Amino acid sequence: MRTAAYVEILDREGALLAAAAEAAGTDAEVPTCPGWRVRDLLRHTGMVHRWATELVAEGHTGPRRADDPPALDGGPLLSWFREGHERLVGTLAGAEPGVRCWHFLPAPSPLAFWARRQAHETTVHRIDAESARGGEPTAVGADFAVDGIDELLCAFHARPKSAVRTEGPRTLRVRATDAPDAVWTVRLSPQPPVTVREEDA
Structure with a gap:
């Protein structure tokens, strides 16, 4: 798959995750993540999005610890998640193909790695959010x-x-x-x- 396709999937999956989280409510339990509530899911995924954004945007060539998520809840937490997701999508879409930054799995390029990794990370957690909301989960393309x-x-x-x-x-x-x-x-x-x-x- 091409990097642009991963970024498109990331964009869509993050929007679906936020919509499912909003419908479920941040206090809802997440059946696919025992012990977590939707607020934990949003904080985790939002933290990972910001961490990846920083690595790519600032060109860090070594690993960096992710910042702890803020103690937000409800609407402010959803807004924080959406803002971080939008920033990640924009960073990956606008990055130079040859951008150099740290990554932890083999890939054709750092940009290809982060687009692929965040597309899958976000899809998995979108399914988690939909499990908290209930109903039929959105299908994943084969x-x-x-x-x-x-x-x-x-x-x-x-x-x-x-x-x-x-x-x-x-x-x-x-x-x-x-x-x-x-x-x-x-x-x-x-x-x-x-x-x-x-x-x-």
Whole structure:
């Protein structure tokens, strides 16, 4: 997927998240995040949005700690979330393709990394907000869902810190049911998993 497509998804998903959070109310429990209420979800996602914005906009080449979210609630918290989301979308849309900044997974460029990562981060938490609101969740496009699985298996779990390990060697085959050409082979061992995606398998 292209960076611009990720930014479009991020824009849409953040708006859906805010709408679902507003409909649910900030005191509503989030079934998909036990122990959280909607206010916790907004504070977390808003904090991550601002952290990513700062890294890209200011070109930090090393990791930086995210600022703690403010102790807002209700309407002011929703406004704070929407403002931070809008700033992130604008920063990613307006950034130079060659912008240099810290990122923590392999990617074609730092900008491509942050657009992809924030699109998926926001989509996951949009689904959380819709679970708090109740009713049918908004569908995730098959191509984007496949991309999220790919990020999880080929990037997140390829890191040395991955806890997905086995005492003896094992092999998993992961196949997307609504995208038959998306197949991954995951080799497990005492070391971090090694995943290969097989196109048109």
